[in-house]
Amino acid sequence: MLIIEGLTRRYNGRIAVDDVCLEVPRGSFVGVIGRSGAGKSTLLRMVNRLADPSAGRVLWDGRDVTRLRGRELRDWRGRCAMVFQGFNLSGRLDVLTNVLMGRLNHVSTPRALLRLWSAEDRAIALSALERFDIAELASQRAESLSGGQQQRVAIARALVQEPDIILADEPIASLDPRNTRIVMDALARINRDFGITVLCNLHALDIARGYCDRLVGLSAGRLVFDGPPGELDAEAARKLYGLEGGAAGGAGPRPERASPAPLLLPN
Numbered sequence: 681m682l683i684i685e686g687l688t689r690r691y692n693g694r695i696a697v698d699d700v701c702l703e704v705p706r707g708s709f710v711g712v713i714g715r716s717g718a719g720k721s722t723l724l725r726m727v728n729r730l731a732d733p734s735a736g737r738v739l740w741d742g743r744d745v746t747r748l749r750g751r752e753l754r755d756w757r758g759r760c761a762m763v764f765q766g767f768n769l770s771g772r773l774d775v776l777t778n779v780l781m782g783r784l785n786h787v788s789t790p791r792a793l794l795r796l797w798s799a800e801d802r803a804i805a806l807s808a809l810e811r812f813d814i815a816e817l818a819s820q821r822a823e824s825l826s827g828g829q830q831q832r833v834a835i836a837r838a839l840v841q842e843p844d845i846i847l848a849d850e851p852i853a854s855l856d857p858r859n860t861r862i863v864m865d866a867l868a869r870i871n872r873d874f875g876i877t878v879l880c881n882l883h884a885l886d887i888a889r890g891y892c893d894r895l896v897g898l899s900a901g902r903l904v905f906d907g908p909p910g911e912l913d914a915e916a917a918r919k920l921y922g923l924e925g926g927a928a929g930g931a932g933p934r935p936e937r938a939s940p941a942p943l944l945l946p947n
């Protein structure tokens with residue numbers, strides 16, 4: 681369970697996230713929504729400690745991750761994978777190596793420094809690529825892939841970290857509608873098949889409604905909505921975006937959840 685208690689972040693006296701409190705049970709798929717500048721990225725970045733809070737705490741299974749330092753902080757970041765809008769791949773490296781980077785926290789330091797990947801690590805990385813239908817791209821340079829393919833590589837890299845939680849910061853912002861669906865389906869499958877908690881910042885309300893089982897709405901850093909997509913009525917949407925709920929469109933219900941599968945057994 682992820683617990684966020686009174687989380688606050690100020691930049692030069694200006695508030696970015698303002699006293700946010702949330703409880704997120706394991707296995708949730710939570711969409712964080714709100715206007716540009718509402719504090720969505722800052723909230724996610726505080727969960728994995730890319731940003732430190734000015735006040736408040738983040739607890740994972742009762743452990744205060746806001747106090748972690750050194751090795752313990754690195755371990756937490758390993759269990760808390762990030763997926764970014766800009767993919768954050770090493771463009772000149774091949775796809776398989778990019779995915780293997782997600783295994784770094786599972787190998788000894790000397791092996792990590794020398795990039796000595798075991799047969800098992802390679803099998804796990806390939807299995808993740810197969811899962812997202814891009815195994816045939818394994819030997820290609822990451823920079824030669826389309827945006828949608830690159831984001832699937834980034835999600836495969838996140839998955840092989842074997843994280844407890846995936847923090848996805850606008851993962852579809854630069855993608856066309858077809859790739860948006862493919863990438864959101866990939867996140868939904870990770871969530872459904874492995875029970876990995878997903879916190880996903882989204883601008884597109886229709887996508888958030890279609891994929892997330894809970895929406896958390898921020899406005900000027902404050903939590904102004906927290907509930908299932910069906911409860912985001914016109915009034916709540918107006919508070920968030922200044923428009924009617926229906927104006928942002930809707931999408932069908934998300935697929936049924938299966939029980940968690942064992943993680944990444946090579947096919």
Ligand SMILES: Nc1ncnc2c1ncn2[C@@H]1O[C@H](COP(=O)(O)OP(=O)(O)OP(=O)(O)O)[C@@H](O)[C@H]1O
Pocket residue numbers: 691695696714715716717718719720721722723
């Ligand atoms: N490193 C920083 N230094 C100064 N101000 C920052 C920094 N990061 C964020 N902010 C400010 O904090 C506020 C919230 O920004 P944040 O990026 O979290 O919003 P957001 O909802 O993710 O926006 P977007 O949807 O445009 O990415 C904004 O006013 C932003 O300018």
